[in-house]
Amino acid sequence: xxxxxxxxxxxxxxxxxxxxxxxxxxxxxxxxxxxxxxxxxxxxxxxxxxxxxxxxxxxxxxxxxxxxxxxxxxxxxxxxxxxxxxxxxxxxxxxxxxxxxxxxxxxxxxxxxxxxxxxxxxxxxxxxxxxxxxxxxxxxxxxxxxxxxxxxxxxxxxxxxxxxxxxxxxxxxxxxxxxxxxxxxxxxxxxxxxxxxxxxxxxxxxxxxxxxxxxxxxxxxxxxxxxxxxxxxxxxxxxxxxxxxxxxxxxxxxxxxxxxxxxxxxxxxxxxxxxxxxxxxxxxxxxxxxxxxxxxxxxxxxxxxxxxxxxxxxxxxxxxxxxxxxxxxxxxxxxxxxxxxxxxxxxxxxxxxxxxxxxxxxxxxxxxxxxxxxxxxxxxxxxxxxxxxxxxxxxxxxxxxxxxxxxxxxxxxxxxxxxxxxxxxxxxxxxxxxxxxxxxxxxxxxxxxxxxxxxxxxxxxxxxxxxxxxxxxxxxxxxxxxxxxxxxxxxxxxxxxxxxxxxxxxxxxxxxxxxxxxxxxxxxxxxxxxxxxxxx
Amino acid sequence: xxxxxxxxxxxxxxxxxxxxxxxxxxxxxxxxxxxxxxxxxxxxxxxxxxxxxxxxxxxxxxxxxxxxxxxxxxxxxxxxxxxxxxxxxxxxxxxxxxxxxxxxxxxxxxxxxxxxxxxxxxxxxxxxxxxxxxxxxxxxxxxxxxxxxxxxxxxxxxxxxxxxxxxx
Numbered sequence: 001x002x003x004x005x006x007x008x009x010x011x012x013x014x015x016x017x018x019x020x021x022x023x024x025x026x027x028x029x030x031x032x033x034x035x036x037x038x039x040x041x042x043x044x045x046x047x048x049x050x051x052x053x054x055x056x057x058x059x060x061x062x063x064x065x066x067x068x069x070x071x072x073x074x075x076x077x078x079x080x081x082x083x084x085x086x087x088x089x090x091x092x093x094x095x096x097x098x099x100x101x102x103x104x105x106x107x108x109x110x111x112x113x114x115x116x117x118x119x120x121x122x123x124x125x126x127x128x129x130x131x132x133x134x135x136x137x138x139x140x141x142x143x144x145x146x147x148x149x150x151x152x153x154x155x156x157x158x159x160x161x162x163x164x165x166x167x168x169x170x171x172x173x174x175x176x177x178x179x180x181x182x183x184x185x186x187x188x189x190x191x192x193x194x195x196x197x198x199x200x201x202x203x204x205x206x207x208x209x210x211x212x213x214x215x216x217x218x219x220x221x222x223x224x225x226x227x228x229x230x231x232x233x234x235x236x237x238x239x240x241x242x243x244x245x246x247x248x249x250x251x252x253x254x255x256x257x258x259x260x261x262x263x264x265x266x267x268x269x270x271x272x273x274x275x276x277x278x279x280x281x282x283x284x285x286x287x288x289x290x291x292x293x294x295x296x297x298x299x300x301x302x303x304x305x306x307x308x309x310x311x312x313x314x315x316x317x318x319x320x321x322x323x324x325x326x327x328x329x330x331x332x333x334x335x336x337x338x339x340x341x342x343x344x345x346x347x348x349x350x351x352x353x354x355x356x357x358x359x360x361x362x363x364x365x366x367x368x369x370x371x372x373x374x375x376x377x378x379x380x381x382x383x384x385x386x387x388x389x390x391x392x393x394x395x396x397x398x399x400x401x402x403x404x405x406x407x408x409x410x411x412x413x414x415x416x417x418x419x420x421x422x423x424x425x426x427x428x429x430x431x432x433x434x435x436x437x438x439x440x441x442x443x444x445x446x447x448x449x450x451x452x453x454x455x456x457x458x459x460x461x462x463x464x465x466x467x468x469x470x471x472x473x474x475x476x477x478x479x480x481x482x483x484x485x486x487x488x489x490x491x492x493x494x495x496x497x498x499x500x501x502x503x504x505x506x507x508x509x510x511x512x513x514x515x516x517x518x519x520x521x522x523x524x525x526x527x528x529x530x531x532x533x534x535x536x
Numbered sequence: 537x538x539x540x541x542x543x544x545x546x547x548x549x550x551x552x553x554x555x556x557x558x559x560x561x562x563x564x565x566x567x568x569x570x571x572x573x574x575x576x577x578x579x580x581x582x583x584x585x586x587x588x589x590x591x592x593x594x595x596x597x598x599x600x601x602x603x604x605x606x607x608x609x610x611x612x613x614x615x616x617x618x619x620x621x622x623x624x625x626x627x628x629x630x631x632x633x634x635x636x637x638x639x640x641x642x643x644x645x646x647x648x649x650x651x652x653x654x655x656x657x658x659x660x661x662x663x664x665x666x667x668x669x670x671x672x673x674x675x676x677x678x679x680x681x682x683x684x685x686x687x688x689x690x691x692x693x694x695x696x697x698x699x700x701x702x703x704x
Contacts, residue, residue: 039690042622045556046563049621053567125597 070431095142095186097177098193099154107157109483114157139169146301181208195329199224206231215242217334218510225510232503240489241501246346247484263406271340272400273392281365281394285320324369330517331371332392353379355527358520364395377516418442551681563617569610584643585650623686630677637670
């Protein structure tokens with residue numbers, strides 16, 4: 001037996017560990033010294049593991065510190081969110097103009113959901129995150145839509161008080177949005193109609209003294225945009241443009257990263273839209289069985305739907321697929337590039353470009369559309385030494401991401417952040433030469449939703465290591481970003497502050513989009529006349 | 537009751553070494569997760585294919601269930617690892633460990649036609665190291681060394697001593 005102990009090489013530590021015991025027990029002759037040695041054979045193994053573990057902790061910490069220091073992230077301050085600190089507040093009464101698909105999402109963000117949707121989410125287990133959403137202390141008290149079916153659905157949604165704390169105030173349907181604006185009992189409005197109504201409705205709402213949450217795009221013409229800008233500036237209402245992606249915590253981290261000059265001088269930003277479905281190409285008039293969706297001239301006030309747009313006869317195609325025509329919006333630019341511009345502008349505040357040139361065409365979806373399905377725009381910012389590229393395509397879903405290219409590193413920003421150091425970087429030359437920084441793969445990634453990879457087998461521990469920027473979503477919960485954007489707007493109304501997608505950034509975005517649109521239509525480079533503040 | 541006389545010295549050493557290396561591995565997998573508060577089994581479960589994919593999906597769909605699974609997994613690994621190394625409740629630890637690791641295997645088995653986005657360790661066809669570890673651990677439960685080396689031995693011999701001498 002003693003031989004076995006020797007062979008496993010564990011005699012000495014075991015002896016030390018168990019000596020008090022063995023002394024006691026040897027005297028009683030209950031258990032021999034040999035027994036004790038054998039009993040504690042695991043201790044030296046655990047000891048070596050502990051020692052190696054300690055070594056690893058030090059090594060990792062050291063390496064992480066060095067990389068963080070090298071990238072300038074060692075003094076990074078993560079924004080601490082005050083989310084979920086519920087305070088007693090007066091209920092704000094909201095009216096919703098245009099109750100289509102987007103309005104349902106916005107209502108859910110406010111805390112109201114259709115019973116069918118509640119059931120659906122209950123069945124696929126996504127209801128909990130919505131129920132856990134912070135109470136915004138609002139009531140949807142007004143609904144207005146030219147389509148009876150949508151208005152009725154809106155009433156049902158607004159009346160649904162599944163969530164604890166949802167208001168019991170009654171909901172009123174208004175025949176026209178002007179009627180709603182004239183009603184003193186409405187504090188604020190959400191405008192989620194087709195785009196050609198946006199600016200004029202928002203102008204009227206501001207004039208009526210209502211706070212405005214306006215879905216993008218902000219305006220269809222330059223004149224409207226200028227008038228909206230002036231009207232909001234002269235008022236004291238809180239204006240928020242409907243974007244949501246920058247509410248994600250990754251954007252707040254990205255802002256810190258750019259602020260720390262981790263990327264070096266950024267001269268090129270590439271943004272893209274990549275879709276490849278009929279739905280994504282705005283063909284939405286058929287239900288899942290291939291039958292036309294409901295709606296006719298009896299249930300839809302077509303003239304009111306057209307508004308100031310030129311008269312055309314009603315068709316289901318036009319009603320549901322309005323995005324396809326220039327009379328109602330600007331296609332890829334207004335529907336998708338707006339989000340890209342907002343993302344970049346919130347991070348870098350690039351403002352209005354000096355020039356834009358766009359080109360593209362209808363190359364795949366050869367239906368009756370006017371809008372291009374492949375569109376590419378170059379926005380020049382010579383005063384900022386920067387080019388912003390946009391490339392949208394509706395016939396390939398290959399993900400091309402959104403990339404900020406700096407001299408020292410590039411950052412891909414989507415649902416997560418990936419930073420790859422440039423192999424010719426000046427700032428990180430020492431780190432690259434010493435082998436500390438690998439330029440072949442992302443150096444740092446930040447993903448708020450996910451942690452590390454599991455499983456005993458994981459070869460991926462190293463793969464996921466050094467992700468020094470990990471953080472949870474908000475208090476570990478998945479939170480809807482639209483809800484956060486609405487929340488910001490409501491907080492600003494209550495505290496008389498300016499929200500992130502305020503009229504200034506909305507104006508910059510509106511001008512950039514209108515320039516891109518004009519460039520496509522006129523097949524020439526268009527410029528921004530800084531002095532006269534107009535597109536030329 | 538197994539005693540060392542049933543094994544040759546070489547057999548006993550081999551069994552002990554196998555016990556220690558698997559114990560080490562399992563314990564460190566547990567420790568590394570304890571040390572990383574961000575860790576969650578969600579990524580692993582998302583990859584799941586085959587017979588346990590429905591089960592994985594069910595866990596993922598419920599955040600409180602996921603946190604329970606994470607907790608049990610982390611501390612299960614730590615306790616099993618400690619049990620193996622110290623020879624404490626060795627047989628239950630070895631069997632539980634074998635089952636747990638087998639579940640990992642079944643969640644992402646390297647069967648023909650199953651493709652995973654996360655990088656895999658080595659070249660695997662049906663059999664991978666996870667399965668080998670599960671099988672080896674099960675084997676250890678069948679050839680227990682805890683009654684020769686480990687706290688279980690200490691406890692059982694104390695009990696025997698108490699019986700024989702009528703003390704304590």
